[in-house]
Amino acid sequence: MKLFISDDEIDVREGIRYLLNWSELGFYICGEGKNGQDTLEQIIRLMPDVVLLDIRMPKLSGLEVIKRAREQGFSGRFILLSGYSDFSYAQEAIRFGVTCYLTKPIEEKELEKAVLEAKESIRNELDMQKKLLQYRDKARDSILHDILFNKANDSFLDYHDMMLESYVYQVVLYANYNQDSFQATWDFAEILRLANKNHNSLEFLKQNDLNVIILKGDFALNRFQELVEHYISQPQKGSPLDSLFLTYGKPVYSAEHIHSSFEDAQLLMKRRFFCHFNQHVLGYMDLPKDFPTIKSNAFMENTYPQQIGNHIQSANHQMLQEVLDQLKKDLYFADLEVPIVKHTLADIMIQVKSILTHTYCGIEIPFPNNAAIISTIEEKYYLYEILDFFTLQFEMCMNAIGSPTRENVMDGILHYIQYNYQENLKLGTIADLFGYNSSYLGKVFHKATGKSFNSYIDEVRIENSKKSLLNDENKVYEIALLVGYTDVNYFHKKFKKYVGMSPAEYRRFYQ
Template sequence: MKLFIADDEIDVREGLRFILDWSELGFFICGEGKNGYDTLDQILKLQPDVVLMDIRMPKLSGLEVVRLASEQGFHGKFIILSGYSDFSYAQEAIRYGVTNYLTKPIDEVELEKAIIQAKETLISETDTHKKLVEYRNKARDSILQDILLNQADYSYLDVHDLMLEASMYQVVLYTNFNQDSFQNTWDFAGILRLANKNHNALDYIELNHQHIILMKGNVAINRFQELLDHYISPPQKGSPLDSLFLTYGKPVYSVEQIHISYEDAALLMKRRFFCNYDQHVLGYLNIPESQPFISTNSTSGQEYARQLAGYIQSGSRHMVHKTLEYLREAFYHIDADITELKHNLADILLEVKSIINHSYNKADIPFPNNAAIISSIEEKYYLDEILQFFTVQFDMCMNAIGTQSRESVMDGILDYIAHNYQENLKLNTIAELFGYNSSYLGKLLTKSIGKSFNSYLDEVRIENSKKLLRDETYKVYEIAQLVGYTNVDYFHKKFRKYVGMSPAEYRKENL
């Protein structure tokens, strides 16, 4: 601890320097003062723990030094010395917080006792302050967690006291990029603090085993964006940032909105399954505009499986890949647990395997056993990895089946029409998907089914509209749209042409 000696007499200062073994008591003399002004100036600069000072000094008295030092935030202890045994001085000294008042000549025992008492008081106050700071930090962390979870009572929050005053806020979550790693996550909060040169520009919070950064103000948020642009997207291989995966929510402009940015970042962390394999960052712009719940029940899974199996049988690799893209897009918008999504994907592949094995029961189809399929899907971290696994299995399957005849290719085209008649189908679009010239494909279709593409498409649409008309779920104009006719009058015209009556008349006869 630091000790400061102040007395206008040099002999007294010299005597105080050697009256006790200060080092044995845990002190070193950091300075000396010879008048009140000098003493006050040095106290404020040196911030000693204990000041040993005469009460009467030139320019400023000892009591004035105590008062002025206290008013300017000095928290050290004063031991006042005086040649006068005057109770009024002692009273005034106590009023200014001086706890020890000794009269000259100084008794060594009394001085040592006063020094030890001052030291013990300082240690006690320091411990108390540390505990208060610790409790305060714990309380602040708890409040920050409540703010992130939108569970805070905002009417009672003092944003200034919580050091949350800012024009805008943004939340970042981070974790290990290597999802198999059990090593400690690199301290990205520390990296950001260094980048900002301001520890108050962000807060680090741990919540539900998540590493969370709350950035406060334009400067911190801009520095984060600079890191993203120059070092993280993509990061240099082998760098600390290469070991991290980050998500961040949208910027918000009040403490009450912070939870929105956190919810964005937390949602994106859950959606890491949809990232590319080498992707290190997901931001709020990666959140789909809407996330309707798309059922993942067995019916929809079977429909995907049936389409894929049909394209495999027709040898249409392009359509297999296209359907997997549709599947990826559909799953991207599913609001469901990733484990559930993996189960659905496994069900689809198992159903494709069942259909193909049933249709080609004499062929040697190189599908893995069911347990291996389930295990392979469950151990993968990304949707693209799973779909690549699908692609490999389907390519091997088509190779095992071999080149298909023209009739089976035509079956694939007709199957595609059967599943996509409600879309704006064009002959040239289908020809491109199946690798044909549109004029040539038109001739093949006419030869194979005895009618033109447009006539066949109309028949498929009308047959499906008849099924819908036998149920009162939809109105006629809705059924027209469901089967691919954007103009309800045109639908009426086509229906009468193929059925011989209007849609309303048909419904009346068949309900």
């Protein structure tokens, strides 16, 4: 601690300097004063912790020094020294917070006791101030928490006293960009403080795992936007900002609405799953308008597996990508939590696998097992990663089943019919699947096969029914269903037309 000695007699100052081992007592002498005016100026400049001060000095008395020092904000301890006992001086000194009064000649033990008591008093006061600040910070954090979660009683809050008074606010949340990282998150709040050159331009607090910043005032909001646009949206690789992921809510114009900006930022943090590659920031403008627009049960009976399966079989890369883009869009606007989205995607992949392995039972299609599909999807942090996994898997499926290229469209159509004849195939459906006008495709089909589309389908079905009649024990109506005829009488009619006898007669004749 700093000690200042003031006395107009140099011998007294010298005596005090060597009377005690000041360093052992925890003090060092920071200065000396020879008159009242000089002492006052040095006290204000040096701000010592303890001042040994003679009452009677030239220019200004000790009491005048104390009075003026207090008026200028000095809060250190004064120990008064006097050559005679004058209790009227002591009584006046008490008014200015002086608690110790020593008479000359000064006794070594009395001086040591006085300075140690002053030292202990200062330490106790500092400890008390520290505790009060801790309690205040804790209470302040609690109030800020209530403001964020819209639980604060505005009628009892003094925003000016809390230094929250402003005309515009915005809430920012930040976390590690690398979600696998166990390192501490970079202190973005401190970066903003340095950028703003004003520690009162923002509030920072932690709420569970969230790092929360409340920006206050136009200057703070504008500096944040500059950082986002120039340094964070496309951060330099390896820089501190490259390690951050941020979300921010809309600006609000009263402290009572801070919670609204916070809710935006929270929702965006939950929707981090929908970010694209290397995206570090989500702002309130990224929230879907009129969200949600698709209810969660809309995916319970979705047609995505069949659409995807069809486009894989037709080798229609463009249509497949369009379906995946639509799936991404529907999920983005759906009322689904991320774990449910992942479950939905795993279910779609497993259904596509089931469709293809059932249709191409004689071909080994390189699908992972169901547990591996679920595990792979669960481990992904972003939707784009899962859709990349889908695209790669579906390309491998196209290669495995030998789907023809677009240069040989008719082979692709015949290939598709050969494996899907049992479905309710229509020329219009096939045309859409392969990206053609149905009228034009009908003409091309007839030219290539010499038959109409419907006649060709009937022939394929009848040929496959003949195999089943000879090799299966199924009843005739069951075989009709297996090859795509829902009306057994219609099946009988078609079979007799192409074979010249009924299904039962054919079975008896050739078995």
